[in-house]
Each structure stands twice: as C-alpha cells, then as structure tokens.
Amino acid sequence: GAVVSQHPSWVICKSGTSVKIECRSLDFQATTMFWYRQFPKQSLMLMATSNEGSKATYEQGVEKDKFLINHASLTLSTLTVTSAHPEDSSFYICSASSPTGNYGYTFGSGTRLTVV
Amino acid sequence: AQSVTQLDSQVPVFEEAPVELRCNYSSSVSVYLFWYVQYPNQGLQLLLKYLSGSTLVESINGFEAEFNKSQTSFHLRKPSVHISDTAEYFCAVSEVGGGFKTIFGAGTRLFVKA
Numbered sequence: 001g002a003v004v005s006q007h008p009s010w011v012i013c014k015s016g017t018s019v020k021i022e023c024r025s026l027d028f029q030a031t032t033m034f035w036y037r038q039f040p041k042q043s044l045m046l047m048a049t050s051n052e053g054s055k056a057t058y059e060q061g062v063e064k065d066k067f068l069i070n071h072a073s074l075t076l077s078t079l080t081v082t083s084a085h086p087e088d089s090s091f092y093i094c095s096a097s098s099p100t101g102n103y104g105y106t107f108g109s110g111t112r113l114t115v116v
Numbered sequence: 117a118q119s120v121t122q123l124d125s126q127v128p129v130f131e132e133a134p135v136e137l138r139c140n141y142s143s144s145v146s147v148y149l150f151w152y153v154q155y156p157n158q159g160l161q162l163l164l165k166y167l168s169g170s171t172l173v174e175s176i177n178g179f180e181a182e183f184n185k186s187q188t189s190f191h192l193r194k195p196s197v198h199i200s201d202t203a204e205y206f207c208a209v210s211e212v213g214g215g216f217k218t219i220f221g222a223g224t225r226l227f228v229k230a
Contacts, residue, residue: 006159032216043206043222044160093159097216105218107152109159 002028004096006108013084013115021079021111023094029074030096034105035067038091050077084115118143118209122221130229131199137192137224139181139207146212149190151181154204154223163205166190202228 003026013019023033031052036044048058048069056069066088068080077096081088091112095105123138141147148167152160164175171183181192190207207221 034216034218036220041223041225044220046217046219049217091157095160095218105216106162107160110157112157 002096002098002106004030004094004106004108006094006111008111009109010112011114013113015085015115016083018080018082019084019113021081021092021094021113023077023079023096023108025075025096025098025106028096028098030077030098031074032097033071033077034095034097035069035077035079036093036095038093038110040091044093047079081113084113086115089113089115118147118211118214118219120207120209120219120221122207122224124224125222126225126227128227128229129197132196134195135193135197135201135226137205137207137226139190139192139221141188141190141207141209143188143209143211145214148210148212149181149183150208150210150218151175151179151190151192152206152208152220154206160206163192197226197228199228199230201226 005024007022033050035047038044047062048056050056050069050071052071058064071077093110094108097105119142121140129135150165151163153163154160164173166183174180179194204223206223208218210218
C-alpha cells in the first residue's frame with residue numbers, strides 16, 4: 001500500500017532557529033501533499049496544500065513566510081518553520097494524495113516539534 | 117464549505133461492551149467520509165471510508181460506520197471493544213471534486229476500561 005515517510009519524528013530546537021520537516025511518498029507519486037498541525041488534545045488543522053511544481057496554498061491565518069513549503073518533486077514536500085518560537089511547538093503531520101485520487105489519504109507518522 | 121462535528125469528546129466504555137462514536141457533517145455538495153484512528157504520538161491511520169455504493173462500510177478490526185445522507189451522519193460503531201481500541205478517533209469529510217482537501221472533526225477519545 002501507499003506509504004508516506006515523515007522525518008524527523010521529533011525535534012527540539014532553540015527559539016529563533018529554523019527547522020525543516022520532510023514528507024516523502026515512498027511508493028507512489030504524490031502530486032498533492034497536505035500539511036496539518038495538531039495541538040495537544042485537539043484535532044488536525046490544515047495549514048496548507050502543496051502541489052508539485054507550484055506555490056503552496058495556505059489556509060487563512062497561516063503565515064506563509066513563517067511556514068515555508070516546498071514541493072519540488074513528486075515524492076518530496078518539505079515544511080520549514082522559520083525563526084521558531086515556543087508557540088510553534090506542536091505536532092505536524094503530512095499526508096499525500098496520488099494522481100489517481102487515493103481517497104483516504106496516507107498520513108506520515110508526524111513530527112513532534114518542541115521549541116525551547 | 118464543509119464542516120464536521122463529533123458530538124462526544126470522550127467516550128469511556130468497559131471492555132467487551134458496544135460503542136458508538138458520533139459524527140455529523142455539513143456540506144452543500146456530495147462528500148466522501150472517513151474515520152481515522154490515532155495512537156499517542158503517532159500519525160493517523162485510516163480506519164474506514166465511504167466513497168459511494170453501500171452505505172455500510174466495515175474495517176478489518178470490527179468497526180463499522182453507516183452513511184446516513186438524510187441525517188448527514190457517519191457514526192462509528194463496534195459491537196465489542198478491546199483495551200487496544202483505546203485511542204483518538206477522528207471523523208473527516210472531503211467534498212467530491214474539492215481537490216482532496218479534508219476537514220477533520222475535533223476527535224473523540226475512546227477509553228476502554230477493564
């Protein structure tokens with residue numbers, strides 16, 4: 001079945017530094033990837049939709065200059081949290097959809113970001 | 117725009133008892149519906165989905181959900197739960213032709229007690 005690999009699974013960084021999270025589709029080409037953020041005991045909030053070869057579409061209220069998304073290939077999308085602050089600490093999860101419309105998207109295992 | 121409401125934030129239940137996790141959605145167009153399960157500090161796993169056809173869908177581990185268009189519901193049920201079913205369950209909706217964008221409910225914490 002379709003597999004999405006997310007790396008790293010957890011990261012601790014100092015306030016003011018940047019962190020990059022990778023989302024890879026291992027056995028299929030993902031034209032569209034989604035980035036979600038999840039606060040403790042809350043649901044997933046869609047941050048942005050990433051389409052291969054074009055600019056990401058951000059949801060209202062998400063700072064695109066802070067959360068940089070790059071989807072340069074059909075198997076890799078990256079989310080960079082720039083100048084991270086403690087309030088950016090969260091669980092970030094990506095999902096991917098294949099060109100055939102693999103409904104019931106495959107999710108990565110998530111990245112726990114802690115900014116200290 | 118679509119929305120999803122999970123009516124119960126927590127559902128405690130004893131082992132081997134039946135359980136129902138409720139989900140209602142709102143959309144002006146046809147939708148696809150999903151249930152996902154999340155274990156602590158893990159990503160989401162697809163439990164089951166409704167795309168079209170039979171309104172009753174089942175998972176391999178005994179869960180089932182029924183799409184009710186008139187009541188705009190997609191409740192998740194299991195006749196007999198196990199301790200290992202303790203997890204967070206998310207109902208999600210995606211509009212047909214909506215570009216794969218999925219909206220999640222707030223989640224329901226299922227806690228199975230011995």
